[in-house]
Amino acid sequence: MDFLLIGLCLNWLLRKPPGLILCTLGIFSKMLPAVNSGCPQLCRCEGRLLYCESLNLTEMPRNLSGMMGLSLRYNSLSELHDGQFTGLMQLTWLYLDHNHICSVEGNAFQKLRRVKELTLSSNKITQLPNNTFRPMPNLRSVDLSYNNLQSLEPDLFHGLRKLTTLHMRSNAIKFVPVRIFQDCRSLKFLDIGYNQLKSLARNSFAGLFKLTELHLEHNDLVKVNLAHFPRLISLHSLCLRRNKVTIVVNTLDWIWQLEKLDLSGNEIEYIEPHVFESVPHLKSLQLDSNRLTYIDSRILDSWKSLTSISLSANTWDCGRNVCALASWLSSFKGRYDSNLLCATPEYAQGEDVLDAVYAFHLCEDTVDPTSVNTLSPMINNSDQMFGYGSAAATAYAPEADEEPTTYAITVTLPGEGAENAVQIHKVVTGTMALIFSFLIVVLVLYVSWKCFPASIRQLRQCFVTQRRKQKQKQTMHQMAAMSAQEYYVDYKPNHIEGALVIINEYGSCSCHQQPARECEV
Numbered sequence: 230m231d232f233l234l235i236g237l238c239l240n241w242l243l244r245k246p247p248g249l250i251l252c253t254l255g256i257f258s259k260m261l262p263a264v265n266s267g268c269p270q271l272c273r274c275e276g277r278l279l280y281c282e283s284l285n286l287t288e289m290p291r292n293l294s295g296m297m298g299l300s301l302r303y304n305s306l307s308e309l310h311d312g313q314f315t316g317l318m319q320l321t322w323l324y325l326d327h328n329h330i331c332s333v334e335g336n337a338f339q340k341l342r343r344v345k346e347l348t349l350s351s352n353k354i355t356q357l358p359n360n361t362f363r364p365m366p367n368l369r370s371v372d373l374s375y376n377n378l379q380s381l382e383p384d385l386f387h388g389l390r391k392l393t394t395l396h397m398r399s400n401a402i403k404f405v406p407v408r409i410f411q412d413c414r415s416l417k418f419l420d421i422g423y424n425q426l427k428s429l430a431r432n433s434f435a436g437l438f439k440l441t442e443l444h445l446e447h448n449d450l451v452k453v454n455l456a457h458f459p460r461l462i463s464l465h466s467l468c469l470r471r472n473k474v475t476i477v478v479n480t481l482d483w484i485w486q487l488e489k490l491d492l493s494g495n496e497i498e499y500i501e502p503h504v505f506e507s508v509p510h511l512k513s514l515q516l517d518s519n520r521l522t523y524i525d526s527r528i529l530d531s532w533k534s535l536t537s538i539s540l541s542a543n544t545w546d547c548g549r550n551v552c553a554l555a556s557w558l559s560s561f562k563g564r565y566d567s568n569l570l571c572a573t574p575e576y577a578q579g580e581d582v583l584d585a586v587y588a589f590h591l592c593e594d595t596v597d598p599t600s601v602n603t604l605s606p607m608i609n610n611s612d613q614m615f616g617y618g619s620a621a622a623t624a625y626a627p628e629a630d631e632e633p634t635t636y637a638i639t640v641t642l643p644g645e646g647a648e649n650a651v652q653i654h655k656v657v658t659g660t661m662a663l664i665f666s667f668l669i670v671v672l673v674l675y676v677s678w679k680c681f682p683a684s685i686r687q688l689r690q691c692f693v694t695q696r697r698k699q700k701q702k703q704t705m706h707q708m709a710a711m712s713a714q715e716y717y718v719d720y721k722p723n724h725i726e727g728a729l730v731i732i733n734e735y736g737s738c739s740c741h742q743q744p745a746r747e748c749e750v
């Protein structure tokens with residue numbers, strides 16, 4: 230600044246007219262604070278900014294009119310009286326953090342219309358009266374963190390239409406009154422972390438249309454219901470880590486923009502299967518350090534946009550329930566923490582989840598190892614893996630034993646009842662089966678020739694797609710086992726990836742990249 234001024238004045242001395250005006254203005258503005266009542270003892274003045282910090286002050290310095298910025302950080306102020314700051318009408322920022330302030334009277338901030346930034350953090354404030362901030366309608370940022378606030382008056386933030394940032398971290402707040410932020414239509418950042426919130430009301434956050442980041446970490450919330458954040462249409466990041474959440478639900482049917490959700494360090498045992506359907510843009514999800522034993526396949530299906538996830542330090546059950554998760558993980562392209570360990574059953578305890586899946590052949594169908602096994606999970610990944618629902622191929626394997634010549638796979642949609650499937654199965658006579666198997670062989674040969682001459686693995690993938698299409702048409706009964714087996718004789722999955730291709734049906738080859746017509750027959 231000073232160099233610029235010297236430059237301007239030199240400019241003037243060299244008789245360049247614009248320099249004259251700027252030089253005079255510059256010198257005048259430098260002299261202004263001196264004119265203005267002088268700098269209080271021990272304080273530092275920079276133009277119209279006053280810094281009286283770390284002075285053990287118990288009272289405010291006097292005669293501060295005209296100041297634009299005032300810092301009283303690290304002093305021993307204990308109270309803010311009504312009208313304390315009158316005469317500071319020009320003030321645009323006020324730092325009062327690291328004092329011993331325990332009470333703030335209702336009209337303490339009178340006449341501070343221009344203040345944009347107010348810091349009251351690290352004091353001992355237990356309560357702020359209604360409308361404390363009302364005299365400061367231009368506030369952009371308020372910091373109340375590290376105090377002892379125990380409750381918030383319902384009208385505390387009324388009139389703060391320009392507020393963009395509000396810090397209340399590390400207080401003792403127990404609940405957030407309904408509509409307390411109603412006027413805060415510009416608020417983008419809200420931190421109520423490290424408090425004692427036990428629950429949230431449905432309208433606690435009403436009105437925060439521009440909020441993008443909400444911190445509720447380190448509270449005592451026991452349940453997360455996404456319906457408690459309605460109309461937070463701009464919210465991108467929600468942090469709920471280190472609460473006491475046991476279940477996550479959503480009782481409201483709506484879609485929001487959330488991209489980052491941190492639920493780590495809770496006690497989550499249950500997540501409602503449809504919760505994530507309301508956050509289709511979710512990119513980052515933290516679920517580590519909870520009590521999850523499995524993830525419902527419907528949840529896995531809704532994790533479509535994720536680019537990073539953390540799942541470690543849960544109590545994973547490495548029974549058959551783990552298959553859906555294992556196959557999802559192995560086809561997941563984003564980042565995830567590698568430290569997923571089995572907690573049960575005993576023989577798998579402490580093993581890495583994916584390692585256990587391979588080591589103990591957890592996701593291979595053990596009912597009839599010689600025939601349709603490796604294929605069956607592909608028929609319907611989700612329901613079958615979990616062992617509930619009507620997983621047809623598994624359920625009817627015993628019947629396949631009764632008719633060993635047919636190896637029929639009854640493919641039913643999961644919604645259909647078991648009786649229906651049995652009937653369909655009985656209709657399949659040996660003759661029909663023979664015809665079908667012949668057709669399938671021809672079909673597979675045709676598709677492989679037409680679609681992927683390249684590798685046997687791709688061929689299999691096409692085959693799977695083919696089968697799925699058939700299933701959709703409900704023309705069903707296939708004699709896949711025999712014919713497929715022939716192709717699979719040569720196919721040796723290489724190590725981990727190969728095995729996964731088998732269980733999860735998401736191999737690297739995908740038929741749909743080809744013109745669809747070529748894969749249809």
Ligand SMILES: *[C@@H]1O[C@H](CO)[C@@H](O)[C@H](O)[C@H]1NC(C)=O
Nearest residue numbers: 283284285286287288304305
């Ligand atoms: C601050 O002032 C109080 C009395 O007002 C005194 O007891 C205390 O020792 C002072 N502290 C420092 C660091 O000067």
Ligand SMILES: *[C@@H]1O[C@H](CO)[C@@H](O)[C@H](O)[C@H]1NC(C)=O
Nearest residue numbers: 265266267268269291292293
């Ligand atoms: C402060 O202002 C009062 C009147 O408001 C005046 O009497 C006093 O001299 C001023 N002190 C300084 C240091 O300017």
Ligand SMILES: *[C@@H]1O[C@H](CO)[C@@H](O)[C@H](O)[C@H]1NC(C)=O
Nearest residue numbers: 357358359360382383384385
């Ligand atoms: C603050 O305002 C609300 C409603 O506007 C009222 O219910 C409450 O009693 C007020 N608090 C105090 C301390 O006056």
Ligand SMILES: *[C@@H]1O[C@H](CO)[C@@H](O)[C@H](O)[C@H]1NC(C)=O
Nearest residue numbers: 608609610611612618643644
């Ligand atoms: C598996 O079954 C579920 C119903 O539980 C269905 O929504 C899904 O589309 C099926 N998957 C495939 C690959 O057919």
